[in-house]
Amino acid sequence: MSKPFQSFMEKLIDYAGLFPPAQLPMEKAIQQYAEYRKSPDAGMLSRFICPAARLRELQPYQDSLFQEGEPFRFSVLGRSGKTKEEFLAGLEKDLEAIREFLEFHQGRATADVLEVRLPGEALHSPGASATSQLLSAFAAALEKNGPPEVAAYFEADFISFGKEWKKVLHAAVKGIAEHNRYLQRGNKFTRYKSAGFKLRCGGVEPQMYPSPEQAAAAISACIDQRVPLKATAGLHHPVRHFNRAAKVKMHGFLNVFGAAVLAEAHNLSAEQIQEIIEDEDASNFIFTRRAFAWKNLRASLDEITRARQNYAISFGSCSFDEPREDLRGLKLL
Template sequence: MSTQQSASTAKPGSAVPAPAVPALFAGLVDDAAVFPPGSAPLPDAVAAHRRHRAAWYADLVGPLLLPASALPAAAELLGPDETVAIGLIGDTGVAGLPAALAGADPRFAVHQAEVAVAKRGEDPQPGLAALIAHYRARPQLRGYAEIPLATGLLSALDAVAAARAGGVSVAPKFRTGGLAAELFPTPVELAAVICACRDRELPFKLTAGLHHAVRHTDPGTGFTHHGFLNVLVGAVGAARGAEVDEIAELLAATDPAPLVAAVADRTAAARPLWVGYGSCSVTEPLDDLIGLGLIANPRGAQPSA
């Protein structure tokens, strides 16, 4: 969630200002500018994140996501009295997490850590057990375990649920795209994951492929991408008790109108189940939400590039 005070705009005839970013979308988009496919140079990413945090839509934006290996270089870009909320992406692996956290510059407020526990096709349990142990020792840290959408997923979710029940701050994270078609789960597969998390009372994060609000095919790659609004509507449906078939239909929808209608009357409510996702662009999802009428652009302000 945003660490800044909510920006607001007053509705005509209302004495109470309305938030510029409704609660349903607060903290939805973590700033993953340095990661593919955007791959912004580190100085550009840090400068752009400052602009996002100062903009009217700041409450849409989560922490700046940085690889553990890039923290020393990123620290050199900070002012002496500057504090930046970050999400640490454990590119140095589970074993490298303690050193990365211990060595982080104090000007970084480490909001969360996200570490992959296994490669696709590997048993996730050994890496997951080690990561949970690290998170257990750091109760102040919000921890995420990136779990492959493959064999062993459900038992891994059981392990995460057991750890949460024991007081560990850990939740699952899943990939919804990548550089190959097989890295994009089908609507049925993703719906099953959402239901599995719902049934275990697990919040979840997503990453990769969620470039636009509505499901679409990228003309450059031919890959069909999930839409972040589809996922949000699916999470709302799951929280209300919908099952896999119904949620899969929502995830497969390409017409924005019914998706917008499904959430238009509940934008003041908090987002259920889905914590948010990392995006290499903040302005693309913002532009989509404005275009769909779900976020109002005050006075025609332009998003900060």
């Protein structure tokens, strides 16, 4: 395994076995995650994604599973809400669930990432100010009642806005960028570290998959605004391809995260990013001893590491086996 490939894949996959299409019971999902933590490929594995409302289901594993190795790391999925009021009320319930979870597990589990969908009400408001104002209230609640250290990722359902999708996307990302600047002013936030954008790359229905143009626009906006990007759904496989069962072209994680790495390294346009997103030829994605390359674009080990640490964070996958099997098929593992 080359160092550039190792850096590219380092903690890239958040395990989402509780969610479709796998939708495993909690017992099986957490046990599988525990086994993956001990596997030779554990370096690719990041957090276990769990809804805040289901954290109590993990209590039976405190005296057994959770005593093995390093503390178990969790990314918590918040309740959200259709309105701003529902969103903030859901946040209070989420924070209470996280507080109880951390107290019960006494250092054997961490919950330092919170993922939540922005309410449609905020997305319908013009400009970035509505998002920024909502997130200021979010920040106050998180700083008051949140875990000791937490980063938040906000999903915006921009693809459902038809012809207005680009305006909604840019307003959401710009609002998160303004929010990050707000967090950095005055040093009044000690718990809440940063905010990022969560890009949904698929789902149980074909219409839940963003087009290559939409995915590229999201990556471009995040790089331009210096907003960390996390992805979810539809990225089980390395390279873009047509999935007969789902009847849709699925995005590849080498495409999405390779595009993000190269966009950061070369200041690529959205159109150039889209070319990488659309590529279905696995042979164009190359890892050498010194770099990652797509066609004539290269990113050095340092550029890969910097992009992964700051902007191209991770993606949620209900399978850890499928990505590994495909990477072995490509002779990358």
